[in-house]
Amino acid sequence: MIVIPGPSSLGLGWRIAERLGVEPTPVEHRVFPDGESYIKLTKPVEGEKVVIVQTTAPNPDTRLMQLLLMAKTAKDFGAKDVIAVVPYLAYARQDKRFTELEALSLDVIFGMLDCAGVTDLVTVNIHNEASTRGVEEKHNLRFHNISAVPLLAEYLKKEGFDGAYSLSPDKGAIYIAEAASKVLGGGYNYFEKTRDRKTGEITMAVKDLNIQGRKAVVFDDMISSGGTMAKAVEALTQQGAERVASACTHVLYMPGAEEKIRKAGADPIIATNTIETPFSRVTVAGIIADKLRQLE
């Protein structure tokens, strides 16, 4: 097996290779002044199972292009399998046409990966797993989504959140709160979030959670502007929670997001290293390596 840590996932790619007991294979890359990417593999790949680790943030379009260039080059030079490990898959939120004539972005991404010769796609907590049903029939690739939520909950358990109440900011993410609650043991619930499609404004219907004096954690798949997380944390703080943590798999780290969430009362704010940020307290290297061993 050849493991290539892509330009956006050098640290994680090396850690995955280490766990698999293989020497990582670097890729030569550069971005030209006009923004185009250059890619060159550094080792023959003929007949090999090639794993490319490349997350797609920040700069999703460049990171996707680099991924496609690496995958297609591996395919062109005879790789047996091309496994794309994309811990954070950009465009996954546009998994349906919310209004007429919109691009179905996630489907376009799957199609491009298929065309580039990707045989297996591994993601971590893709935005909505249900929306990927049928992808294997429509596109010629095998799809594997793994969850980092138990790891986040284990981390918080050791940080004094054992028995905390788990919440998701919307009904769609209730499965995340449920999975976390299996580790923390304090029960789970969800808020009802609606987002205005034009203005982006978030409204959160808050129910009485009887949270007075309790610890709570808001779990979500991702934080972008921080608006969703801040609203949920604020609701718990206002209802008298003793301590509220914010946990998610991917932090896009948009300007102002941290400030918003801290101001709402969250401490700590934690995430995984699917995207390396100052909040990356939990590594997904182990669960990805385990998945790759299953694909051997």
Ligand code: R5P
């Ligand atoms: C949406 O459904 C997602 O699960 C997140 O809640 C959302 O993308 C977070 O975005 P923001 O941080 O901009 O509110």
